[in-house]
Amino acid sequence: MKDNLKRIFKGGLGQLTIPLIAIALLVIFNLIRDPSFFSIELTLNNNGNTVLSGNLISIINGASELAVLAMGMTLVTAACGGQDISVGAAAAIAGSAFVKILKSGPSINIGTVIMAFLFACVVAMLFGSFNGTLVSVFKIQPMIATLILYTCGRSIAYWINGGATPTVSSPIITAIGGFIPGVPIPTPVLIVIGVALVFVLVFHFTSLGLFTQSVGINGSAARLNGINSTFIKLLSFIILGLCVAVAGTIGVSRLGLINHETLLLDIEMDAILAVAIGGNNLGGGKFKISGSIIGAYVIQMLTITLYAMKVPSTDVKAYKAIVIIILVVIGSPVIKSKFQKFMNKIKSNRQRVSVKGAE
Amino acid sequence: MQDNTLLQMRHINKVFPGVKALNDVDFTLRKGEIHALMGENGAGKSTLIKILTGVYGMDGGEITVEGMNVTIHSPQDAQNKGISTVYQEITLCPNLTVAENMYIGREESAVVLHKKYEKRANEILKKLGIPARASQQLGSCSLAVQQMVAIARAVDMECKVLILDEPTSSLDDKEVNMLFKLMRDLKDQGVGIIFVTHFLEQVYEVCDRITVLRNGELVGEYLIEDLPQVELVAKMIGKELDELSDFGEIEEKQFDEKDIFYEAESLSSSEAMPFDFCIHKGEVNGFTGLLGSGRSESVRAIFGADKVNGGTVKIKGENVKITKPIDAMKHGIGYLAEDRKRDGIIAELSVRENIILALQVMKGFFKPISRSEAEAFADEYIKVLNIKTASRETPVGSLSGGNQQKVILARWLLTHPDYLILDEPTRGIDVGTKLEIQKLVLKLAEDGVSVTFISSEVEEMLRTCSRLIVMRDRHVVGELKGSDLNQTQVMKTIAGGETQNEG
Numbered sequence: 131m132k133d134n135l136k137r138i139f140k141g142g143l144g145q146l147t148i149p150l151i152a153i154a155l156l157v158i159f160n161l162i163r164d165p166s167f168f169s170i171e172l173t174l175n176n177n178g179n180t181v182l183s184g185n186l187i188s189i190i191n192g193a194s195e196l197a198v199l200a201m202g203m204t205l206v207t208a209a210c211g212g213q214d215i216s217v218g219a220a221a222a223i224a225g226s227a228f229v230k231i232l233k234s235g236p237s238i239n240i241g242t243v244i245m246a247f248l249f250a251c252v253v254a255m256l257f258g259s260f261n262g263t264l265v266s267v268f269k270i271q272p273m274i275a276t277l278i279l280y281t282c283g284r285s286i287a288y289w290i291n292g293g294a295t296p297t298v299s300s301p302i303i304t305a306i307g308g309f310i311p312g313v314p315i316p317t318p319v320l321i322v323i324g325v326a327l328v329f330v331l332v333f334h335f336t337s338l339g340l341f342t343q344s345v346g347i348n349g350s351a352a353r354l355n356g357i358n359s360t361f362i363k364l365l366s367f368i369i370l371g372l373c374v375a376v377a378g379t380i381g382v383s384r385l386g387l388i389n390h391e392t393l394l395l396d397i398e399m400d401a402i403l404a405v406a407i408g409g410n411n412l413g414g415g416k417f418k419i420s421g422s423i424i425g426a427y428v429i430q431m432l433t434i435t436l437y438a439m440k441v442p443s444t445d446v447k448a449y450k451a452i453v454i455i456i457l458v459v460i461g462s463p464v465i466k467s468k469f470q471k472f473m474n475k476i477k478s479n480r481q482r483v484s485v486k487g488a489e
Numbered sequence: 490m491q492d493n494t495l496l497q498m499r500h501i502n503k504v505f506p507g508v509k510a511l512n513d514v515d516f517t518l519r520k521g522e523i524h525a526l527m528g529e530n531g532a533g534k535s536t537l538i539k540i541l542t543g544v545y546g547m548d549g550g551e552i553t554v555e556g557m558n559v560t561i562h563s564p565q566d567a568q569n570k571g572i573s574t575v576y577q578e579i580t581l582c583p584n585l586t587v588a589e590n591m592y593i594g595r596e597e598s599a600v601v602l603h604k605k606y607e608k609r610a611n612e613i614l615k616k617l618g619i620p621a622r623a624s625q626q627l628g629s630c631s632l633a634v635q636q637m638v639a640i641a642r643a644v645d646m647e648c649k650v651l652i653l654d655e656p657t658s659s660l661d662d663k664e665v666n667m668l669f670k671l672m673r674d675l676k677d678q679g680v681g682i683i684f685v686t687h688f689l690e691q692v693y694e695v696c697d698r699i700t701v702l703r704n705g706e707l708v709g710e711y712l713i714e715d716l717p718q719v720e721l722v723a724k725m726i727g728k729e730l731d732e733l734s735d736f737g738e739i740e741e742k743q744f745d746e747k748d749i750f751y752e753a754e755s756l757s758s759s760e761a762m763p764f765d766f767c768i769h770k771g772e773v774n775g776f777t778g779l780l781g782s783g784r785s786e787s788v789r790a791i792f793g794a795d796k797v798n799g800g801t802v803k804i805k806g807e808n809v810k811i812t813k814p815i816d817a818m819k820h821g822i823g824y825l826a827e828d829r830k831r832d833g834i835i836a837e838l839s840v841r842e843n844i845i846l847a848l849q850v851m852k853g854f855f856k857p858i859s860r861s862e863a864e865a866f867a868d869e870y871i872k873v874l875n876i877k878t879a880s881r882e883t884p885v886g887s888l889s890g891g892n893q894q895k896v897i898l899a900r901w902l903l904t905h906p907d908y909l910i911l912d913e914p915t916r917g918i919d920v921g922t923k924l925e926i927q928k929l930v931l932k933l934a935e936d937g938v939s940v941t942f943i944s945s946e947v948e949e950m951l952r953t954c955s956r957l958i959v960m961r962d963r964h965v966v967g968e969l970k971g972s973d974l975n976q977t978q979v980m981k982t983i984a985g986g987e988t989q990n991e992g
Contacts, residue, residue, distance in 0.1 A: 335855065335857065337849050337850075337855075337856075338854070340846065341854070343837075343838060344846060347838065348836065351826075354832050354833075356847065356851065416838070
């Protein structure tokens, strides 16, 4: 742990610098605009629970699905050098599958919810392996391969529940999408923490990180070192499938219904963006999941800030785009190397000054 | 300043994080001369050239071209100022045609006139005798031809200064001669050529002058007549000459039938014709032959690197199936690939991660090597193999070629293989590291490891191998050992009966 801290101080934050600065700037900007913007209070909600509320909570809560998807997307990006644009549609399928099981029994109890979630996971992993097989075995570019599911995914979701948009009402579902009685923190936030922990454990107890990066950077060399790159790529899509199931479940539980047309609509682009803002190379190779998570919160904070500034919702996307252009350009290799040169200059100047001072 | 001075670099300094790459280096190139730039890996040759071509900026010093002070901002800028380069590793685009590769980035107009360029490219290719068509995809040409296309591109740019960075490392003798003829033609036209190579004989064949660098510092500039080959080597490595001949004779080892470690019968792959092969415990043997003779393809078949089509394989007398690299690794076989950049290094990963990679794969997905263990392994091999790196966390891609090679060697040594296949481990590597690797091979054999060693330099193989398998046109045409292991006999076998005069 101490070593880790030392490394961070020595090498700087590396690829996390930009997303962290972005968050800091957004926080400062909001504080200047409205000093009480981030105030958190305990309130009683409709169900009679004492819960945390405030802008900060809604930012962190609202970014949950995005954060989960961004984690899986990072892995696919690193291994395959491309992105999965079907995650929104796949989440609609997973959500529909989730609801299908919930609706099949006479009542919703903890058992059926677990069954439904597991079923959603299996379904999402199957669709993930479909994408993964196209990419890893048939060597189709990820964006093209996943375009298929992107196009037809919401139709499949429509068929699952026979075209209806059934509602599911149960205290358990409300607890998943909102608050567990007695816990003031929104459940989706807890789920994100749980998923992040699972990733940490997986990276600690397997060689997924090393193998994924090797495959992404130099597939040929990875193969000659005995790594099954087809399997690693497929695995990344299956893991993303799990993330999709989790995101779909959160999304359905939040609303208490499945709307296959609107559930997590357009989230794939935000997920890809989160990966990019997190300083990960979209061409594959080295990656940091933590960067993508921060990236997800940057996007959400930006959206909420714009809404808080009373920007009409039709204009929000345009303003978002402007900020994102700035972030991406600052993070580009050209600017980075210029900045590095500048820092070196300052450093050498300082050395010169101190040498003079010593004389 | 003399009239015929073409290029002058004075007091050049360059610092990389943790390393002083160049320290007050001078270099002068005259019109119509071929000037060899010599030095070990990490001596600063590549850095000096990258400064001259605008890839790196310099931290101090000045450059003059034909007496005029210049600043070179980018490779494009260097080209405009008449400085062209052909790099060690091919930097062209394999998915474009030959003509497109020759004119990419330098079209006069925005519209690419394919027909016009193809015609011009064909003329140049014909003039230089390069066996390629302008409309052909570059990737479909052999490595050697690709290299020559890169040279043709530079030649066509009517450069004043032509830099050839290890242009011959992937060419066979005939192609080298063709290149030398071209270099002499250009020299007669007044072009100044900077020639970077590790082949000492080639320097003495074509060059007029030699500049030697060592550890980022200038050792000196010499006329070729004034510097015998042995002294050149001494200047490059800064060691006493005795060490060079410290090898002694390889003692004649006798191997028993029962000591056979690996045995293959009519093994074939998608790339290699069926062949028989065996290696004993603690034996060093080699595959030799011209480029394209099938020597690399054969060892790749042993490792399962290409699709294996047939044949039986026995390890320690037992039948085994090796169809992919992981099978071979599990049976104790390691393979250092010929193309370091494409098949060896994972450039952006650290030295540490590159070193533990193969061991990690063998241990399995669910048994990761802990950070502290990995650090200990990395530190150990950085020390044992004397890898020059700022730290174990440095990305391996930023090391010099020789040190990258050592990292890959470390990767395989860490798996403690019983049988190590080294395909061109010394290509593009300086004399000092070459000797280190040769010594290492012999030491491994002493410890009971079987080694197959492939090198384009026959002399190097004669020094290390006790048995040579000679290939021609994708077939094994001979096996030499004992008193047959000499340059003449090898050449004769490689060349075959009808072309004996080449030996």
